[in-house]
Amino acid sequence: MSAKYLAQGDLSAWLGALAQGRRVLVPVRENGAVVFRPYGPGTKPVLTRQADSPPKESVFPSTERLMEFSYSKDAENLGKVALDIKETVNAPATVVFGGRPCDARGFTVFDRVYDTKTIRDPYYAERRASTLFVTLACDTPETTCFCNSVGSSPVDADGSDVLLTPVDGGWLVEAVSERGKALLDAPALKDATAAAQDQAKAAKEAAEAAMPPAWDAAPAAAKLLEKFDDMGFWDDVSAKCISCGACTYLCPTCYCFTVTDERSGMKGERIRTWDTCMSFQFTLEASGHNPRPTKAHRLKNRVGHKFSYYPDIHKGPIACCGCGRCIKLCPVSVDIREIVRLAMELPTATAGKP
């Protein structure tokens, strides 16, 4: 199928059509923050800038019920209790609209963990299968953007199903995946003119050119391992970290979770919730021992995992999409770019340690 064109005036018509029988998540403004919310009539998507929270919840909810359980008693012998378990998977058909290339690409990092030949997480896999990404290509980078240094680009279609590129009066709409093609069959979309296609091509090139110079983060894998025991280095780079979880929870590639049973009375549920390696509890052992007792240990893990251990396990790809949220939204501006560059012994731009 050839590319389509979406006029700005037809945006809500298409969104309305997409929302038929589906949940469509769009970036909207709430008290200064831009977050993904279900689309409804009158919803005004914010497409001028990157959303503050990525659309991670669409596939990987912050709380997910894995199963329900209940106890029942033997009427003859009250002390004898039977357990009844019901697995629950909730995978509503969803379109994530208006995310950026980095947002969609984040899930490719998840896929290598949760949906492989050997291990398939049914909760994740089913949600992933029921969710499509209509991604908006970037034009101008924000000061925290560095996708081009982690093997991506502002117009990267990896992980998306449909890619929108801004052109005069609207967007060029291109299907990326087979599933994406189906979405293009909509009255709101017109066939794209050649001029529009040319404009889009130029816009993509311009967007790539607008990025700050790329530096190849791949060599960081080895360098970070070298620094594994250099706690002086990690103490220094983590000095200003306050150990909150903003960076990881807002990261499109962070996929860690914890599992808890929440019980009340004779029934309960097992839930999976987001967890963050920046938290003391993440590695706290029942004995009270904690292999990552300080924020330096924990920051080392975050950086190390993304730029070294993950690429090592998965043969190459970096577990960072370069979206820059961890920098932009960090209360104290811890800058992962700087840490990686310091580890690689490259010059750094800002004044202090990251």
Place this chain on the structure above:
Amino acid sequence: MKIGVFICHCGSNIAGTVDVAKVAEMAKSLPEVAFASDTMYACSEPGQEGIINAIKEKGLDGAVVASCTPRMHGPTFMRTVARAGLNPYMFEMANIREHVSWIGKDKEANTAKALDLVRMAVAKLARNKPLFAKSFAINKRVLVLGGGVAGIQAALDCADGGLEVVLVEKTTTIGGKMAKLDKTFPTVDCSCCILGPKMVDVAQHPNITLYASAEVDEINGYVGNFQVKVRKKPTYVDWKLCTGCGACLEKCPSKKSPDLFNEFVGTTTAINIPFPQAIPKKASIDAGSCIKFKTGKCGVCAKVCPVKAINYEMEPEIVTEEVGAVIAATGYDLMDWTVYEQYGGGRYKDVITSLQYERLLSASGPTGGHIKRPSDGKEPKTVVFIQCVGSRDKSVGRPYCSGFCCMYTAKQAILTKDHIPDSESYVFYMDIRAPGKMYDEFTRRAMEEYGAKYVRGRVSMVYPSGGRYVVRGVDTLAGTQVEVEADLVVLAVGAEGAAGAAHLAEKLRISYDSYGFYMESHPKLKPVETNTAGVYVAGCVQGPKDIPTSVAQGSAAAAKVLALFSKDQLQSDPQVSSVDLKRCVGCMKCAMTCPFGAIKEQEVRGEIKAQVIETMCQGCGLCTATCPQGAIQLQHFTDNQILAEINTLLESELEETQG
């Protein structure tokens, strides 16, 4: 966990308005409940046996009894589960009688509420842990604070029972208020004559250490192991040397010193022995009036002292005593009656307090037992007694009856007639309160034999006129105003806690009321105990009372101490706070608020952590409510136990809304 639930009928007390069987049936479906039944009287012998059998047969590891208040039978059932082999703390009670069946007749609502209370108890019990009391050694010495008749009695009884006693008295002699009294009611026998021998016994008893002219600075520790710092105030006379010969008194040129013992009626010498029977009979210098202290000159007493006991350089001395129990018997003081401006507010010399009048009556008093008006030394012919000055009077913040004033006023009216046969006495009273053996008969005698004129009514004002005092009041029985011209007016001033009582109570960590009287543990059943283990009260420190009652309390407190010390070891209540060292961040906010000083800092691997001194912890849980990270938890009332009760209630609400 396997929990057994036992729902008590309490005859018809509970079963009358709660469907007991239904509660038991529904309890069977509660989590962790492995057995539930109803029982006629859970506390009865068969009831308790039923609980024990169920625990043993069903292999239960906890029991909930839903019956009356835990304040009543909590300990009973704890012993029951202990007899069944469980830890007594693996037990909870649901109060479905006082809090359910007795306060409403709606059986349906009551049944639902009873089930909720059972549900809460089960939820809490599921989080109970076995707790174990610890034993600790006790120091079998006792501290008695206050050397009035109650303190003397307590000290002598303890000492006779073989205990070592430390008696601390604030003034320079023991004897207290009783020593100041002339006679006692209703027998009209000489106060000092009956108290004197007891005072001598104190001085001579080998088991009693007496610190007169001393006060308690600090008390630390807990039952069985108190450390007490006693401050010996300087008397400027070395009491080891002083023989009490009195030579210094005779020669002392400073004869205008305020006479504390005589309630400031008249004056005395700056170096002084308060009264002839004083114990210890030792001189002491009132530095405030002594010429030597004021001007640096004089030194007469030092010159005349045959044993060279005078030491103007004497400093306060702190002595530390270790004891296992404390009896507070610090007595009372008269309230500040000068708030009564209508009685002259202290400006009229011949308007005096009853205690001052006692000194005027006493042969050892400043007038040698002759009643003389302070203003001009004349013998009064008309004496007016005003009762309830600072008692039963809300307008001056003294709503209570001081109890003994009616009786001593009658006594004083009688003695007035004895001393001055041609005198007339008037007594303005509100009600005569004379419950006691021979008491009412005594007041009748004052009226009938001694002709005291009792006028039922308050006095509105007293004012001087022509060298006498016009006492204007109302006679509520006659319904008229009355005015009496009196030569002397005696005020029956109400009692309040002794000066400094509140301060001492805080050191002892016991509560006191707004009048400075100490709170007993139970107004009826624990009259001499306090809420701090090992601290007892005797006499007027707990509230106004007469001599026989004070003596009885002194003996009662002594009996309590002797019983406490009959064991070699005490058991500590295991419902104390406990610190999760891993989670404590050492902010020590718990220690800042602990009312008992039971939390101290400790260092664990270089980090500051809180530590609970279990024997000092009283189990209030203030620290748990204070600790932001919940690292210090009061055992048996942990956050999780309370949250379980709350959540259980909210869950049942939830089910209702869903259903």
Place this chain on the structure above:
Amino acid sequence: MTTLRYAYYPGCSGLGTSKEYDMSTRAVCEALGMELIDIPDWNCCGSSPAHTVDDRLAGALSARNLVQAGDIEGVDAIITPCPSCLANLKTSRHRLQKPEFRAEVNKLLERPVHGDILPVKSVLQVIVEDVGMEELRYRVRNPLKDMSIAPYYGCIMNRPPKIMEFDSQENPMALDNILEALGATVAPFNLKVECCGASFGVARRDIVERLSGKLLNLAAENKAQAMVTACPLCQMNLDARQNQINVANSTNHVMPIFYFTQLIGLALGFSQSQMGLEKLVVSPRELLAGAAG
């Protein structure tokens, strides 16, 4: 010294029987740096007739004065020399703090009461508290030497204490202190707050003769040469009825009864006529001549 400004409520007796009290008050206050601004179009405080009949009526009568006083700018208090007016104004103000009572009273008023009401004080109170004894002592030109005077406060100046909020209700000292500041000798007098018989003078003269007689007797017994009061009614009973009292009790009192403002005025240097002394029934001329000589 900054000027003290007050809304002034003269009260009805200030226009009649106690004109000299009003006169001397105005003169003395001015001399002490106090500015009095009469409440515009003031009316009866409610006094005895209204409050014995209907407390809302009494409240409304006083409330109107309180509202009128609110029009005066730059004052912090309403003052009045008369204890009876004071009691009525203060009681009304006290009750008006209750919204229900205020609503009832407002039904009767053309201009309802809104928001805060100015505090009400006696002239005596502001002289003691705002001017102060030190200032008074400093301003005395002619000390009242060799005069022994009994301070008589009357029964309502300080009662009920919760409403009047000034001095002790049993043993007030304000007049004592003023006399002392003026250089006079304070005669011992322990019936400071006794009743003079008040308005029984009209209906049951015997009561006034008995009660006021007792006051005069005690003052005389304690060698007082005069009495001082702060109340027009007390003054009238003791002064105008002194002869009746003497006749009824077979006594011979010649006891001048001053208003305290008159004594302050004399000490500050005002003339006898400026203080309206000629209006007193028992003439103080002899006493003052003796003291001066």
Place this chain on the structure above:
Amino acid sequence: MSKELRIIGFLCNWCSYGGADTAGVGRFTQPTDLRIVRLPCSGRIDPLFVLKTLTGGADGVLVSGCHPRDCHYSEGNFYARRRLEMVKRFLPVIGIDPGRFEYTWVSASEGQRWQTVVRGFTEQVHALGPIQRFGKDAAAMAAQLAASHA
């Protein structure tokens, strides 16, 4: 009175729990809504218990302890007084009517007073009706408000 509401009481063992017992012994009839949690002292009450209970769906919370100066532990209720007053004043900002929470002092001898307290508080809570819960109720309310503003 209308259908029972969920009222949770936190009572100190020494005074108010005893007071409630005394009320029972005296057969002082009370509404049945209240469920009592027994604690050693009002000082044991973490203000968070109150907040947790109210945001968790209780319609009312009642705390009662020993009268000030009468605390079994001397000082517990003094601290409680400050903390509970603060929590009461905090409620309006989170959208909970402060009338849903009261704290008071009832001694072990004040059975009659306990009855008055329970009756008064129950009535007060009934006047306010069932509480809006955070979560579902409030989300519906938020949506409703958003719709009315749009």
Place this chain on the structure above:
Amino acid sequence: MPILDELKAAIAKRLPELDVVIGWGKGFDALHHTPVFITSEADLDKLVLGPLSVQNLATYLTRYPKTKKIGVVVKGCDSRSVVQLLQEKLINRENVVVFGFPCEGVVDLEKVKRAFEDQGMEAARVSEASFQGDRCTLTSGGKAGSLPMADLWADKCNRCQYHDAVISDEFVGQRLERKAEDAYADVAAFEAKPLAERQAFWQEQMSRCIRCYACRNACPLCVCRDQCIAQTREPNWVSQRTGVEEKFMFQMIHASHLAGRCTECGECERACPVGIPILLLKRKNNKEILELFDYRAGIDPEAKPPLLAFKVEEEKINERGW
């Protein structure tokens, strides 16, 4: 001498006795400063100071062992946190050197973002920014724009009563001696809304919360941190679910634990990556603390936090009234 130079000189003077001095340095773009940790004189070049020095550096003091000697640069508001930490004996006075300066205020980056957005500019794409006098000039995407500073100051600065550090060992520059009024009008305005609207407000705001605990960890007085009651099961106050009920419960915990201690530095709200106005809850408590106990936290190192103290007769609590 400009204040920054004075500050550098003051730090240089004290540096030999200190393990580290915490100040601000340039951040990742023209609109950000970031904490810097100065251990040598060479590091002093990194130091900057100005309306972007938003972080409250006092939050780091309790992250070091009490025995370390630490210097910290503080704004007026930050200094109150230091006082509060001293008051609670969470830091050792002798081991902390406080560098104060007259603080004119800091900008609210959220306001900057919105105000420039109205001019069609993205603060996130800033290339240059300057704060001169009473105007802020920004260049972004090739466009330049300018706004009055009056529109950009953080709310806390507009109501600031402590521009000059309330405690300092070294104070550089002239004290401003300025004091604004703060009658807690924002709290009153919020509470004037209908009850249901207030609850719905929190419901909506908290639905955005990602439970990252940036609010808690940025707070200089939240010293439990790793041991926070919200993240344990012993005790188990908050379940692991991420519903609004649970997330709001944490905010109530935070507000309760700060009652009488919060110095209103506003870091909780500033740190929130999703813009939840949680300072309001703390200001509400502070308003009541002020009314009840006439007390402001972080002013007097010798005072006792009012909720860790009591009076036998409380003047302003009429608990018997009910």
